[in-house]
Amino acid sequence: MTEERLSFQAEVSRLLDIVAHSLYSEKEVFLRELVSNASDACDRLRYAALTQPELSSDDPDLKVRLLADKEARTLTVADNGIGMNRQDLVDNLGTIARSGTAAFMNSLKANGGDAKKDVNLIGQFGVGFYSAFMAADRVEVLTRKAGDSQGWRWQSDGKGEFTIAEVADLPRGTKIILHLREGDDEYLEEHRLQAIVRKYSDHIAIPILFGEGEDAKALNSASALWTRSKNEITAEQYKEFYHHVGHAFDEPWLTLHWRAEGALEYTNLLFIPSTKPFDLFDPKRAHRVKLYVKRVFITDAAEGLIPPYLRFVRGVVDSEDLPLNISREMLQHNPMLAKIRAGLTRRILSELAKKAKDSEKAAEYATFWEKFGAVLKEGLYEDYEHRDELMKLLRFRSTVGDGLVSLDEYVARMKEGQDAIYTISGEDVDSLLRSPQLEGFKAKGVEVLLLTDPVDEFWMPSVGVYDSKPFKSVTRGGADLGKIQGGEDKPEDKTPDGEVVDLLALLKLTLGDSVKDVRKSERLTNSAVCLVSDDNDMDMHLERLLKQHKQLGGSTAKRILEINPAHPLIKRLADRAKADGAATALEDAAWLLLDQARIVEGEPVPDPAAFARRMAGAMEKGLA
Numbered sequence: 335m336t337e338e339r340l341s342f343q344a345e346v347s348r349l350l351d352i353v354a355h356s357l358y359s360e361k362e363v364f365l366r367e368l369v370s371n372a373s374d375a376c377d378r379l380r381y382a383a384l385t386q387p388e389l390s391s392d393d394p395d396l397k398v399r400l401l402a403d404k405e406a407r408t409l410t411v412a413d414n415g416i417g418m419n420r421q422d423l424v425d426n427l428g429t430i431a432r433s434g435t436a437a438f439m440n441s442l443k444a445n446g447g448d449a450k451k452d453v454n455l456i457g458q459f460g461v462g463f464y465s466a467f468m469a470a471d472r473v474e475v476l477t478r479k480a481g482d483s484q485g486w487r488w489q490s491d492g493k494g495e496f497t498i499a500e501v502a503d504l505p506r507g508t509k510i511i512l513h514l515r516e517g518d519d520e521y522l523e524e525h526r527l528q529a530i531v532r533k534y535s536d537h538i539a540i541p542i543l544f545g546e547g548e549d550a551k552a553l554n555s556a557s558a559l560w561t562r563s564k565n566e567i568t569a570e571q572y573k574e575f576y577h578h579v580g581h582a583f584d585e586p587w588l589t590l591h592w593r594a595e596g597a598l599e600y601t602n603l604l605f606i607p608s609t610k611p612f613d614l615f616d617p618k619r620a621h622r623v624k625l626y627v628k629r630v631f632i633t634d635a636a637e638g639l640i641p642p643y644l645r646f647v648r649g650v651v652d653s654e655d656l657p658l659n660i661s662r663e664m665l666q667h668n669p670m671l672a673k674i675r676a677g678l679t680r681r682i683l684s685e686l687a688k689k690a691k692d693s694e695k696a697a698e699y700a701t702f703w704e705k706f707g708a709v710l711k712e713g714l715y716e717d718y719e720h721r722d723e724l725m726k727l728l729r730f731r732s733t734v735g736d737g738l739v740s741l742d743e744y745v746a747r748m749k750e751g752q753d754a755i756y757t758i759s760g761e762d763v764d765s766l767l768r769s770p771q772l773e774g775f776k777a778k779g780v781e782v783l784l785l786t787d788p789v790d791e792f793w794m795p796s797v798g799v800y801d802s803k804p805f806k807s808v809t810r811g812g813a814d815l816g817k818i819q820g821g822e823d824k825p826e827d828k829t830p831d832g833e834v835v836d837l838l839a840l841l842k843l844t845l846g847d848s849v850k851d852v853r854k855s856e857r858l859t860n861s862a863v864c865l866v867s868d869d870n871d872m873d874m875h876l877e878r879l880l881k882q883h884k885q886l887g888g889s890t891a892k893r894i895l896e897i898n899p900a901h902p903l904i905k906r907l908a909d910r911a912k913a914d915g916a917a918t919a920l921e922d923a924a925w926l927l928l929d930q931a932r933i934v935e936g937e938p939v940p941d942p943a944a945f946a947r948r949m950a951g952a953m954e955k956g957l958a
């Protein structure tokens with residue numbers, strides 16, 4: 335028998351080093367991980383056998399078996415599932431295959447090498463198969479893939495290398511033999527193993543047995559959790575199932591368990607996580623809800639089962655009506671799947687609406703919103719049918735208060751004469767709050783919604799109005815503040831138009847093509863100048879966003895420069911603009927005004943050298 339020696343991927347070696355040296359108090363989770371893998375392997379065999387019954391016909395009762403050998407000090411986790419061939423072993427048990435493990439490794443990098451914190455992270459993420467090395471200093475894997483005749487032994491002490499060799503006469507499936515570390519004999523005791531299985535793996539749908547032959551004893555209830563009635567399931571069991579099915583390690587924020595009856599029958603056990611899955615913004619926008627047909631696992635990638643804007647939902651859907659022999663490819667064209675999706679969507683949205691409506695649970699809803707609001711908003715332009723329900727779920731930061739506001743609350747607080755819902759978009763709330771364009775709105779007490787999710791730029795134009803009130807960006811078009819009642823400060827009344835006429839003409843002449851227009855501002859109270867875009871042009875933030883993502887070529891639309899007639903600088907300039915030769919004397923000042931408006935807006939200054947030269951000149955004069 336020839337034995338091949340191979341090295342672990344560098345990242346696995348590092349991971350194993352951490353695992354082996356961790357004094358992780360919940361070491362027992364290694365068993366959860368191995369049983370979970372064994373159950374997945376049985377699920378996969380059951381699916382494969384739908385089209386190739388010969389794969390499992392010689393040993394059709396799928397199960398997981400735990401065997402303890404006190405003399406040899408080994409614990410074995412055996413399954414008669416799909417098994418692995420040589421390539422599977424190399425790919426799966428030598429590299430970081432597992433999504434959760436990859437996330438763990440990424441957080442290690444973020445942690446900056448603090449060993450203690452690293453160990454805590456293992457508990458948060460779980461590290462799949464590799465957690466075997468928490469309890470074992472040597473791990474043997476004996477496996478034969480369903481349909482193959484050749485079996486394999488994989489072996490490692492977790493120190494950088496593993497070996498693979500051919501083995502004859504293995505039964506189908508996988509046996510993981512753990513040579514326990516000194517002091518870990520507790521994992522040879524039946525009662526200890528039973529307690530761990532009950533705690534973490536009771537929801538596993540196939541039997542988990544202890545021992546062999548007549549004496550074998552079932553450690554779990556072996557019925558799929560979602561088929562049991564709600565009042566028989568504890569919160570702890572729901573959580574463990576969520577961890578298993580969602581490959582998650584947080585508390586579920588919401589657990590939904592119901593059975594749809596009528597024309598179509600299906601049982602659902604769905605969860606909304608309390609933390610963001612790390613691949614939430616992956617361009618594929620795939621969901622991970624597992625589809626079962628009559629308790630047989632079919633796929634966790636059924637396209638069309640869950641709309642992409644609900645992709646954060648985890649769990650199981652088990653249909654009684656879909657044909658068992660349906661291929662994964664044919665699934666998405668099956669009209670029943672679309673009906674199931676419609677039922678799931680309706681239910682999830684109505685449960686969210688209940689939470690959102692309950693004002694006592696505002697803080698709880700806010701935690702959901704902070705994590706998944708940006709994803710949910712995608713539904714506003716993708717799912718016209720549920721748009722109204724989605725609009726009710728929206729929450730925003732605004733210029734009023736620190737909390738979140740709904741559109742209904744906003745509308746109820748609108749000022750007399752205000753007919754639009756005002757918004758401003760940018761990268762983050764703090765810099766938005768400093769925007770000069772908000773000054774006049776603040777002075778009048780008009781609330782403005784602060785939009786920081788890129789997706790806002792897409793749903794808002796597509797939705798257009800709420801409660802017959804249009805959404806309007808405060809950085810675009812006229813400010814309409816004149817007709818809104820309230821506030822003591824009315825900037826537009828302070829200076830008669832005539833005062834700035836000459837300055838406006840001079841600025842227009844000097845700045846020429848660099849701006850679309852120069853006008854007196856209604857929206858500034860403290861700042862001297864700001865930029866806005868024209869009513870018909872794209873919002874400035876959206877334009878920058880698209881350019882950043884190379885979605886927009888060509889030149890930027892021209893901006894309108896607004897000046898604040900009440901600002902002392904503008905007043906002085908307005909005086910000077912009346913004198914002869916003002917155009918030459920104020921040329922630098924004109925460009926400086928435009929450049930400072932650009933800087934405040936976060937737009938690039940096209941000629942920084944000229945800006946610096948003019949600025950130096952102005953400072954020099956100021957000091958003279």
Ligand SMILES: Nc1ncnc2c1ncn2[C@@H]1O[C@H](COP(=O)(O)OP(=O)(O)OP(=O)(O)O)[C@@H](O)[C@H]1O
Pocket residue numbers: 367371372375413415416417418426427431432433434435461462463464508581
């Ligand atoms: N008992 C088993 N039978 C068959 N294949 C197994 C078994 N245990 C592990 N594997 C294979 O090894 C791979 C890696 O296992 P590991 O527990 O590290 O991650 P995982 O279960 O794939 O995690 P995730 O489900 O998050 O992707 C599995 O995806 C599976 O292909």
